[in-house]
Amino acid sequence: MNKSCLIIAGEKSGEEHAMSFLPQLLETSPDVDLFGVGGDEMAALGVELKYHLKDFSSWGVSEVIKKIPFYIKAHKNLIKEVERRQCKTAILIDFQDFNLRLAKKLKKMGVKVLYYVAPQAWAWKAHRAKTLAQTVHTLFTIIPFEKKWFGDRGVRQCKSVPHPLWFHYKDQLSPEKLGLSAKPFDRWKGRPRVLCLPGSRNSEVKLMLPPFVESLKALGEVEAGIVISPNVNKELYKPYLKDFHHTWHHDELNHALEWTDFAMATSGTVTLTCALFEVPTVVCYSSSLLNVFIFYTFLSYNGPISLANIVHNRVDLFPEMTQERVTSYNISQALKKWMLEPKEYEKVKRELAETINKVSGELDNVGEFMGQVINSQE
Secondary structure, eight states, X not given: OOEEEEEEEOSHHHHHHHTTTHHHHHHHOTTEEEEEEEOHHHHXXXXXXXXXXXXXXXXXXXXXXXXXXXXXXXXXXHHHHHHHHTOOEEEEESOHHHHHHHHHHHHHTTOXXXXXXXXXXXXXXXXXXXXXXXXXXXXXXXXXXXXHHHHTTTOOOEEEOOOHHHHHHGGGOOXXXXXXXXXXXXGSTTXXXXXXXXXXXXXXXXXXXXHHHHHHHHHOSOEEEEEEOTTSOGGGTGGGGGGOSEEEEGGGHHHHHHHOXXXXXXXXXXXXXXXXXXXXXXXXXXXXXXXXXXXXXXXXXXXOOSHHHHHHTOSSSSOEEEGGGOOHHHHHHXXXXXXXXXXXXXXXXXXXXXXXXXTOOSOOOHHHHHHHHHHTOO
16 A cells, blocks of 8 residues: 655755655655655656645745745645545655644644754754754754754754755766866966856846846956756846856756856855855845844844855855845955965865765665655554
8 A cells, every 4th residue: 555745845945855865765665655845856756746836935034924825725735635645754845934833733643754954943943943853753954063953952863864965966076077186276277267156036136146247247357157047037137148158057057067167156055066066156145124134133143144154164165245245346356365366266175175075964865764764654
């Protein structure tokens, strides 16, 4: 008899995380029926989508507020589906506001919750560790210090796993292709290659692409590239494409990072991808005034914003520009520091070479482990 399992990946990054374990899960447990929230890649593997992540995801507090009625309805419908299918296991991926509320209800229903990618409770809302301790069967952590942090706060079963990006790109992360010998300081000979990574949401690209293009102009003679997201309205790119020599799509990100010498990126998972590919990167983030007000009024976190800096436990491995500091002058000056000073360039490259060791984790058979939990349910 097939066993059903709810799976929730409410954002594109969540689907990318899912792809690091889903193939192994389905290979080792082919009789598991997966249903829930995800994208095209998950659907291609046989996941029955009740909601597509394009309709599910939102960005910033103001967008979330507008979609609260939708989330309430989706929560109720997914619970009804769990009851109808007599589902005993759920895999919840990131998307913490929605998934933690769902985890509480599922726990009361006797559903075992596998929570993949621990929420960054150490940065804000530390009380969420208590919620996880009370509701989650297994918590999977992907940042080096998280397993101990959550374990110290009562989460009994924590598994440190390789970061999903490690799974995705491990075959392309050879020192021979990425290290100082492959990309020495004088490789660009006065014409460095610079990659723009403006984000995967309309709001991000609308805010970040204009200063990124101005930064390219401030740098002078550079060869410019850009990575385009399928989730973004193509019209937002059109006025700027003439400023780029090369264009890649999201699924070609690895090729773009192998090509480039430097990058400017909107804060997100992509900053860690840049670190894994040993690309010195300036990280930028800008949001609405409402989101900024809420952040500084209600949150106590004052650490780094980029995942690359967080993993390295540094505030300045990648320079970070936020809000009014996101200017072409600031971005170009930070890049020039690497472009003009061999010692600074070589120093950051050596530190970036350690990224792969920091995200390798302990449990590398995540899909098989999940399958065992699902199949143990009666």
